[in-house]
Amino acid sequence: MPEPSTRANHEGIGHWLSISAHHSALHSAMLFGSYSHRRVRWLVTGHGQFGADNIRYMRICEADTISKINRAIQDPLTAVSDAIILSVLCLAANYHEDRVSQLGKLSPFQAPLRSLQWLDIYGRLSTNAIHQAGLIQLIQLKGGLEKIELPALAAVISFFGIINASKTLSRPYFPFSSLQDGRELTLHHVLYTPIPTWSYQQGSLLQIPMTNEMLDVFHGLRKYVSLVQAFQDGVQPGVDRGTLCDFRNLLQWHIMSLLPASQLGHVIIPFYPMYESCRLALIIFGVGITFPLPPETAPLEKLSKMLQIELESCDYSSLSGTPGATEIRCWCLVLGGIASTETNSRKWFVQQLRRIATAQGLSTWDEVKVVLESTVWVERACDMAGSFLWDEVMILPNSEDSA
Incomplete structure (x- = not known):
């Protein structure tokens, strides 16, 4: 391997x-x-x-x-x-x-x-x-x-x-440049790279109100995660280290290039309220998993607090009938909960996950993982922290569930 x-x-x-x-x-x-x-x-x-x-x-x-x-x-x-x-x-x-x-x-x-x-x-x-x-x-x-x-x-x-x-937590100042000099690399190269173990699952992402740029990032992350898993399992022999670097850097460049909702002006209206929550969760996914900054410099605590504030301020009732809305919100909450490890925000994420679990009838971590995998998830990278978070959800007293 x-x-x-x-x-x-x-x-x-x-x-x-x-x-x-x-x-x-x-x-x-x-x-x-x-x-x-x-x-x-x-x-x-x-x-x-x-x-x-x-x-x-x-x-x-x-x-x-x-x-x-x-x-x-x-x-x-x-x-x-x-x-x-x-x-x-x-x-x-x-x-x-x-x-x-x-x-x-x-x-x-x-x-x-x-x-x-x-x-x-x-x-x-x-x-x-x-x-x-x-x-x-x-x-x-x-x-x-x-x-x-x-x-x-x-x-x-x-x-x-x-x-x-x-x-x-700013936009990249320089444009993306490939390690393969002269190559014009785009997200489409990531999306259309053949992987033996790849099975395309569109899920309900297309039904969530988000920009095309954000949707491409989600699909690119799914493909890159599968590529890395195949590489680690030794079933993707044609992938070289430079390609892995390029794909990883390109995806992180696109994640950090997504404009904050506050800078989209009237464009944000069709994508409210999920856009900014998804953007922050994508950055957590990037700096924590696919572009893993060292723990000393990864701004996970700041991101989890920003995500908490965003989730608290939004009215999600307009998405109550939208397929996939609950799954995406659950994904944001789990990533925010993991990023908030050993912070004051952790309890809030646990409480919100408890509410979703109760409403959706989720009683085991395996059931939650099915929901998370419908968006994008890396079992090897996230399962331990995710299961610890879920343990806290399960032992939360009922009196605190509605706190």
């Missing part, structure tokens, strides 16, 4: 190394980045000791990189070169703090492929806002990501933007 923590190496990275041997700013920048990567990896795994000497060398490399970049950008011929843009990316993506906070915190989800493309490391790194602004300006002067020629660089910048958007 393929390793679930597999890394996606790209031949373009080797090209970066060869260029850095002849470009002093990039050489220092990549040394700084490697020190930063090693530091976080050792802190997370507990293997190795990133001592005072390593910290000093890392800071020397950072200062040297900044000095050389400042000289290079004075020359219009080199200011927006790919090597300089990569150097600034190393500075922007590797802001080092004195410590990595909350190490040891656990995610309630057991997500697959947590280490794919080193997301478990890069997801823990902080962004240097000053260098990020410089990176954005250089790319604008360059003419956009599509003007970058250095292999894999546009894709890595796009990946960096997706990570930042996911941590800050």
Whole structure:
């Protein structure tokens, strides 16, 4: 079986190394980045000791990189070169703090492929806002990501933007770019990728009032989840690591690109009240399962509170006769309940799930899973946390059911 923590190496990275041997700013920048990567990896795994000497060398490399970049950008011929843009990316993506906070915190989800493309490391790194602004300006002067020629660089910048958007709950600043240079990848590539174990179940999603963009994301997630499960089971031999990275990053880019309901204006009217609840639940699904940010940086607690506020504020009576409305609301509540583990919001989600269970005659976790699977669900990633949540639903006193 393929390793679930597999890394996606790209031949373009080797090209970066060869260029850095002849470009002093990039050489220092990549040394700084490697020190930063090693530091976080050792802190997370507990293997190795990133001592005072390593910290000093890392800071020397950072200062040297900044000095050389400042000289290079004075020359219009080199200011927006790919090597300089990569150097600034190393500075922007590797802001080092004195410590990595909350190490040891656990995610309630057991997500697959947590280490794919080193997301478990890069997801823990902080962004240097000053260098990020410089990176954005250089790319604008360059003419956009599509003007970058250095292999894999546009894709890595796009990946960096997706990570930042996911941590800050904002829209990605950069467009999506595939690791396969020159390939125009869209959600349709995900939707129409053949999978031996795939069985299309439209369910009642089409009957729920949601935008076409959101519906495509739901269907794309279903397909990607099946692809990952087939890959882990060893029945999808034709799928390479780069494809998994591309599909995962593309889906997360689309999730984070969904506009909040408050920004849709009059367009939201036909999609009220489910749209915003589904959008927030999709982000939970993304940062918790399909694009699993490390628990230290995944904004699950904030998302669960936002979802609670949204669900509390909406009148769902207009959907009482809509097929699938209860199933979607149950899905949102379960994801919100899992994300709210060890928070003050947890009890509210438990109470709401108890009401739905009573109204729908759901008495076992297996019955609830059937409802969840009609939307999108990953048994290996969610079942343990989901069953713990359901245990709390079942032991809730009747007096608190209507609280």
